[in-house]
Amino acid sequence: MKIKVFYILLLFIISACSGEEKISTINRGILPQPTPSPYNLNLDLGSKISIHEFGHDNRLEWWYHNGHLEDQNGEKWGFHFVIFKSENSDKDNYVAQMSISDIKTGEVFQLARADKGLNNLYTDNLGTLFISDWKYTIGPKPGQFEINIFTDDIDLNLYFDSLQQPMLHNKIGWFETSLGYSYYYTWPRQKTTGTIKIRDKILSVSGESWFDHQWGDFFVPGKPAGWQWFGVMLDNGDNIMISQSRNTKGNVELLYGTYQNKNGLVNHLNDGIEIEVLDDWYSSKTQTTYPSGWKINIKKMDLNFIIMPDILDQEIYEGLPPTQTYWEGKSKVFDNRNNYIGDAFVELSGYRDPVQIEWTKNNE
Amino acid sequence: MFETFGKKIIQLRLYVVIIWVFMIFISLPFAPQAQKYLKPGGFSNENFPSVEARKLIQEKLDVSTIAFDLVFSHKDWSPFDPRFTENVQAALLPLYDYSEVSSVVTHLDDPNRASNMSNTVHATVGLSIELEESLEFLKMIEKEISPGALEMIITGGPALYRDISLASEKDLRKGELFAFPLATVTLLIVFGTIIAAFLPAAVGGGGVILGLALVYLISQSIDMSVFALNIVTLLGIGLGIDYSLFYTSRFKEELMNTKDVTQAIINTHKRAGPAIFFSACTSLVGLVSLLTFDIMMLRSVGMGAVIVIFCALFASLTLMPVLLSFIGYRINYFRILPNRKSKFEFWLPFSKWVMSKPWLILIPTTTILIILATPVLNMRLGTVDATILPQSIESRQGFDVLYEEFDFGKKTIIPVIYTFEGKTFSTENLEYAYLIxxxxxxxxxxxxxxxxxxxxxxxxxxxYLLMYDNPNTLTDFEVRNIVENFARDGAILFLLESDYHPFGPETRNLVTEIRSYKLDKGHMFVDGGPGETTDIVNSLYNKFPIVVLVVVLVTYISLMILFRSIILPLKAVILNILSIFASYGALVFIFQDGNFSNLLNFQPMGVIDSTLPILLFAVIFGLSMDYEIFLLSRVSEAYKKTNNNTLSVSIGLQKSGSIITGAAAILIVVASSFIIADVVVVKAIGLGLAIAVFVDVTLVRALIAPSLMRIAGPFNWWLPSWLDKILPNISHEN
Structure with a gap:
């Protein structure tokens, strides 16, 4: 009897020590969250669009301005300003870039800032984003924005007010590729006023600008993936957006466009767009060759035009890792008879050779 | 044997003194340096799966697991203000010249290193050296880092370990500073004369000096943890003085009876010697068990404790009789407290009162003990972090900033490394990694x-397949970062986040679940605090029940041999376990739940460090048994003379009550001296020990033990005759 009690006690202790070993197996049936049904941004056009002007809870988002300005002396200037927001971590990361192109001298000035947007303020209709010492204001009305950049060398203080309705791209302002999905709309023609400071000279400027807002759960690979993007503002008041995206094999995966006439009527161009590259430009700084000059044919509209950069070197690299270097430049639009018919901004991404990741370097 | 040994000591007393003076002289320069070769940490083991995982992460991914953090802040400038960033970059510039620095990541590389709450950032400096070297490197490099207009705090692993070592050393000095005077005051109260009071303190101190010098010597060849030093010193002082107290007390009694100094010493050696020897042996039974654990810190305590207890025993049985032979009657000189006519006058009526109503005493006192032990049911075993350091220390302040403003420690991070054959971005491997x-x-x-x-x-x-078709084309900064740091061919790192307490039982369950995955190909290893905590707790508590069983059985059998009874040893071990549980309960109530945290000046740990219950068991079981032996030996002696159970218990308490109370009081004051320690673990051990001893000498020895013995009556002394025949016969006297 005593021996039994002893063994029972011993067994109890041993079982308490060892416990039952659990074995789990890999479940192959777990699938990612399905892509959410897109909002119909059409329903939000008008006053409700302002709810989409602020930041979204998505992996990538950007607010992008470019414009064609003229100072009090009649000199031409181009500018671009963009805020990238990425949500890879728990906290958003912000990178802002700006460039000013002096058409007369051919010089391009560029700066960048990074931040976490911690001091950003939002009210019902006003959003203020601080990227380090740069300030960006959204609102108070839809299509109204303000950039305030003061630095030792360069200032950029511009106010934007939209003259036309926003354009929703790909019909509902949403598109999907193999790389993910994105919402995308444009305020195509914004009256722009303000000042710029270059080399201690403060200049009053005015002109027209283009605004893009894009957000979604997608990723942006580098060369050979990338895109050619064109934001065209014709002198007749019509606006055209054309985007050609390449996949990771370098093949064109998506080519589409949006045409909005001066009255706001939109024509979605999902086929029949042809882009012919006329020339290229080599950046000795980054050893990168970019297309330079394009002939574009939009069959549906029976429209042909040529886009030529105002300055060849409008490569943007400031504040970004080398893999994200791109070309962003003020350009002119000509018809077939070489008549000037408007201005454009062109964005070329995915042209710089990849920078090898550290461990593939080590493996070599 | 002890009588002969006592005679020899007296014959050779000059040599004994010379040898002791020589040993103390030799030890003096080394004892204060005992810490010099002690290692920081010591809570892990090279064979733990988490350590294997860490090595894999280091080898396969070139990720440094040793890093320190620099926390920069400014009252007005925001983290991305060019003035702020320039100062940060200037401060970090000297670091790039050192090959020991493997990486520097600032908020400009990773914006998450800028605080949401204030103008504060932190930069992480990865090191390609081991922890011990990193302490030296940090000492050298910190002079070169100038934060300019910014405020700077250095924290992270090496800084925290450095400060824990410094705080431990400071705690030791503080503990010693309080322990010796307080113990001497207690001795003064016990003996009433200055010489009698100072002698045990001096002999105990001599034992500690010798013990620490030996720890210093041994630590040069055997890895020992810095955390052991305080506990070892505490035990050395407490037990050293206790043994000397027993000896001095008996000497005074024998001197009164024999009126001859030499004979009194021989009698003391004959009668108190075995009790002290047994007492040391019972203490050693528990403490030696620490040597069986895979954690260097516990082994260090075990090893250190064996050394100091041996030194304390050696001092009390060699130095003490020799000194007493020189001092003789002068032991009663310089009386500062009035001589009590009879020290037995309290214990005799008290024991009679207790035994007159045993159930009335037993039930409420046992209930109190059970209530004290109740919090044990909520004990959450884990490991501790930097919060064991006081908030006044720089690295702790830095840790708090990282916790408050960067969520360090708020989110539990569990690193899991998956290893496999072949290329990471092959379709097959990527798909399986994706599934994982x-x-x-x-x-x-x-x-x-x-x-x-x-x-x-x-x-x-x-x-993902598209994304990694050519990983070099990745443009997304953070994805590139993840690819560069979280993968190599043959290895992928997964960082898992959880809201559970990083070192709590829920996180250990997560680790166990992750480890339980049976993969079709490759292997998964869990590292980090959670992995290591799981390994530590598993390692300790898979073994602990067996250790408890062995210690209890050895003690039970020893007591059975000593007292020729099967009931008394059973009572002794049960009461010991009750004392230990009461102490555990107090630990949970105070250190886990945070009660009295303001009074005791610490931050609640949320868990009980998994080494604490084991340490306390090892220490308390032996100590409680000491007191039990002192009590029972007197009771047994009286029973042999009177054959009357109730009377013998009264006589036993009468003769041992004061000495046990005095010895316990000394141990309580010595242990309490460590409550003022800055390092919370040391504080917890000091308090846990003080509470356990207090409970043991009040509730257990004074109330429960006599009540139980009264209730058991003659059964106390029952031993089956067949057992009596086979058990060895050892006589004892106290």
Missing amino acids: GKNLENIEGITRVKSIVNIDETFTFEQ
Whole structure:
């Protein structure tokens, strides 16, 4: 009897020590969250669009301005300003870039800032984003924005007010590729006023600008993936957006466009767009060759035009890792008879050779 | 044997003194340096799966697991203000010249290193050296880092370990500073004369000096943890003085009876010697058990304790009789407290009162003990972090900033490394890694997984395949970062996040679940605090019940041999366990739940460090048994003379009550001196020990033990005759 009690006690202790070993197996049936049904941004056009002007809870988002300005002396200037927001971590990361192109001298000035947007303020209709010492204001009305950049060398203080309705791209302002999905709309023609400071000279400027807002759960690979993007503002008041995206094999995966006439009527161009590259430009700084000059044919509209950069070197690299270097430049639009018919901004991404990741370097 | 030994000591007393003076002289320069070769940490083991995982992470991914953090702040400038960033870059510039620095990551590289709450950032400096070297490197480099207009705090692993070592050393000095005077005052109260009071303190001190010098010597060849030093010193002082107290007390009694100094010493050696020897042996039974654990810190305490207890025993049985032979009657000189006519006058009526109503005493006191022990039911075993340091220390302040403003420690991070054959971005390997990532995401309690295949929960495997078609083309800064740091051919790192306490039982369950995955190909290893905590707790508590069983059995059999009874040893071990549980309960109530945290000046740990219950068991079981032996030996002696159970218990208490109370009081004051320690673990050990001893000498020895013995009556002394025949016969006297 005593021996039994002893063994029972011993067994109890041993079982308490060892416990039952659990074995789990890999479940192959777990699938990612399905892509959410897109909002119909059409329903939000008008006053409700302002709810989409602020930041979204998505992996990538950007607010992008470019414009064609003229100072009090009649000199031409181009500018671009963009805020990238990425949500890879728990906290958003912000990178802002700006460039000013002096058409007369051919010089391009560029700066960048990074931040976490911690001091950003939002009210019902006003959003203020601080990227380090740069300030960006959204609102108070839809299509109204303000950039305030003061630095030792360069200032950029511009106010934007939209003259036309926003354009929703790909019909509902949403598109999907193999790389993910994105919402995308444009305020195509914004009256722009303000000042710029270059080399201690403060200049009053005015002109027209283009605004893009894009957000979604997608990723942006580098060369050979990338895109050619064109934001065209014709002198007749019509606006055209054309985007050609390449996949990771370098093949064109998506080519589409949006045409909005001066009255706001939109024509979605999902086929029949042809882009012919006329020339290229080599950046000795980054050893990168970019297309330079394009002939574009939009069959549906029976429209042909040529886009030529105002300055060849409008490569943007400031504040970004080398893999994200791109070309962003003020350009002119000509018809077939070489008549000037408007201005454009062109964005070329995915042209710089990849920078090898550290461990593939080590493996070599 | 002890009588002969006592005679020899007296004959050779001059040599004994010379040898002791020589040993103390030799030891003096080394004892204060005992810490010099002690290692920081000591809570892990090279054979733990988590350590294997860490090595794999280091080898396969070139990720440094040793890093320190520099916390920069400014009252007005925001982290991305060019003035702020320039100062940060200037401060970090000297670091790039050192090959020991493997990486420097600032908020400009990773914006998450800028605080949401204030103008504060932190930069992480990865080191390619081992922890011990990193302490020296930090000492050298910190002079070169100038934060300019910014405020700077240095924290992170090496800084915290450095400060824990410094704080431990400071605690030791503080503890010693308080322990010796307080113990001497207690001795003064016990003996009433200055010489009698100072002698045990001096002999105990001599034993500690010798013990610490030996620890210094041994630590040069055997790895010992710095955390052991305080506990070892505490035990050395407490037990050293206790043994000397027993000896001095008996000497005074014998001197009164024999009126001859030499004969009194021989009698003391004959009668108190075995009790002290047995007492030391019972203490050693528990403490030696620490040597069986795989944790260097516990082994260090075990080893250190064996050394100091041996030194204390050696001092009390050699130095003490010799000194007493020189001092003789002068032991009663310089009386400062009035001589009590009879020290037995309290214990005799008290024991009679207790035994007159045994059930009335037993039930409420046992209930109190059970209530004291109740919090044990909520004990959450784990390991501790930097919060064991006081908030006044720089690295702790830095840790608090990282905790408050960067969520360090708020989110539990569980690093899991998956190793496999072949290329990471092959379709087959990527798909399996993707499946693993999805499975890890779905474990209950995991809030987020970060890896090359857990970039975004909406991404399909096909999208990852596209993304990694040529990883070099990745443009997304953070994805590139993840690819560069979280993967190599043959290895992928998954960082799992959880809201559970990093070192609590829920996180250990997560670790166990992750480790339980049976993979079709490759292997998964869990590292980090959670992995290590799981290994530590598993390692300790798989062994602990067996150790408890062995210690209890050895003690039970020893007592059975000593007291020729099967009931008394059973009572002794049960009461010991009750004392230990009461002490555990107090630990949970105070250190885990945070009660009295303001009074005791510490931050609640939320868990009980998994080494604490084991340490306390090892120390308290032996100590409680000491007191039990002193009590029972007197009771047994009286029973042999009177054959009357109740009377013998009264006589036993009468003769041992004061000495046990005095010895316990000394141990309580010595242990309490460590409550003022800055390092919370040391504080917890000091308090746990003080509470256990207090409970033991009040509730257990004074009330429960006599009540139980009264209730058991003659059964106390029952031993089956067949057992009596086979048990060895050892006589004892106290």
